[in-house]
Amino acid sequence: MTLPQLFDLTGQTAVITGSSRGIGKAIAHRMAEHGANVVISSRKADACAEAVAEINAAVGRTAAVSIPANIADKASLQALVDASVARFGQIDALVCNAASNPYFGPQAGITDEQFNKILQNNILANHWLINMVAPAMRGRKAGSITIISSLGGLKGSPVIGAYCISKAADMQMARNMAVEFGPDAVRVNCIAPGLVKTDFAKALWDNPEILKSATRGAPLGRIGMPDEIAGMAVLLASPAGGFITGQSLVIDGGVSIS
Secondary structure, eight states: OOOOHHHHHHHHEEEEESSSSSHHHHHHHHHHHTOOEEEEEEHHHHHHHHHHHHHHHTTTTTEEEEEOOOTHHHHHHHHHHHHHHHHSSSSOOEEEEEOOOOOOOOOOOOOOOOOOOOOHIIIHHHHHHHHHHHHHHHHHHHHEEEEEEEEEGGGGGGOOOOOHHHHHHHHHHHHHHHHHHHHEEEEEEEEEEOOOOOSSTTTHHSHHHHHHHTTTTTTSSSSTTTTTHHHHHHHHHHHGOOOOOOOOOSSTTTTTGG
């Protein structure tokens, strides 16, 4: 059975940062299922290799390759782009998923070093990587860029304030770049997940009081799973998402409307 054409990624190459686990790995897995070649990238080579083996075994072909990179290092990101192009010829879809949150607590307690790391890894690294990939996409008049933001970019928080600031900035980055790149048919969007059961968010969902607060009054009454974010990333990279740009698409089980 062939995939419906609207969601077919056959022939595309997708680079996904932070894709050795959690939401990033789920996105890579589902993009590979829909026909794409996927570049698995995170700081740890062994974790990337494990994700590659898992995805290739699941889809029954060599769809995934490992190209480790450190998002805090501009040269490392350029090496990721160069190696991806050398391996596959071009990058059709970029998913900026990797992010940092080294501090959990009131805004007054965060150190300058921690705040700078959040801004560096969650905003500046995305700016670097997008501008490394976008020129070739614009030259071909085709391409999709997706930033994994957060519901936190739309709400205040007493414990992850700096992270929320960075995710709001990602939403504005997507809007700005959608305006810039739109005439060349390159689309830029954000996905804004609510609380999802990943290792990254464990400090939130592993705390019974925070979990209760996060799901109280939510229409679906639960937190999300990585695969429930991955489907939107597939849509945004596929022909089905061809008229979507500059948006921050919230996937939160209804928390924001209840």
